[in-house]
Amino acid sequence: MELIKFIRELRKKGRQYYDVWMQLLIQIEDCESQRLKLINPIDMPRSTYHRIIEFGLKILPNHVSTLSFKKDRNHLIVEALISQSEFTPKPVIESVEPKTKPKPKKVVEEKTEIYEAIISYLNECTGKSYKVSSKIAISNINARLKDGYQLEDFKKVIYVKSTKWLGTKMDDYLTPNTLFGNKMESYLNETLNVQNKQTEAYDTAIKATELGWNEPS
Numbered sequence: 001m002e003l004i005k006f007i008r009e010l011r012k013k014g015r016q017y018y019d020v021w022m023q024l025l026i027q028i029e030d031c032e033s034q035r036l037k038l039i040n041p042i043d044m045p046r047s048t049y050h051r052i053i054e055f056g057l058k059i060l061p062n063h064v065s066t067l068s069f070k071k072d073r074n075h076l077i078v079e080a081l082i083s084q085s086e087f088t089p090k091p092v093i094e095s096v097e098p099k100t101k102p103k104p105k106k107v108v109e110e111k112t113e114i115y116e117a118i119i120s121y122l123n124e125c126t127g128k129s130y131k132v133s134s135k136i137a138i139s140n141i142n143a144r145l146k147d148g149y150q151l152e153d154f155k156k157v158i159y160v161k162s163t164k165w166l167g168t169k170m171d172d173y174l175t176p177n178t179l180f181g182n183k184m185e186s187y188l189n190e191t192l193n194v195q196n197k198q199t200e201a202y203d204t205a206i207k208a209t210e211l212g213w214n215e216p217s
Contacts, residue, residue, distance in 0.1 A: 137176035
């Protein structure tokens, strides 16, 4: 829950700050030390990216006490902090396994936000009603996030494929499993060249969503 306050501070600074740090936070795992690669988005100046990283590193200690963050060239080092109670001397007993150090909590709330943003946009563009709790959807999204894709990449794929496929025989393939699978890179690099009929079908689905026609009964 500590990271929630940190995320709120990022939101106050703007969308770029939120997106850059969310891509790092969702990669944090339960381990004593982790090395995360800093990947500068293509559409963001290098100086802006590093200014955002430095801002986060500056305010993180004010909100997070269980983890430490430091920058090492093009990587972010995340370490679990040892609580004061663990320094209390304990009697040494032979043949007894030492107690393992408590692991930091998972960043469940932060990951859920990015799942919701992606699935909500998919439902908005296709007029469908996919659930954020879908294990298949979450598995595919996590796999692509680990590959370095960002929220805007997911949105672009959704927009391009829904515009091309909506109202055609490919309509049924507008699913998280298809869009965010191993072919996501090729979808991301497609150009948008749609027929008028497909454009009208896309607009119709968006209108239906706004009027609540596609909401589950």
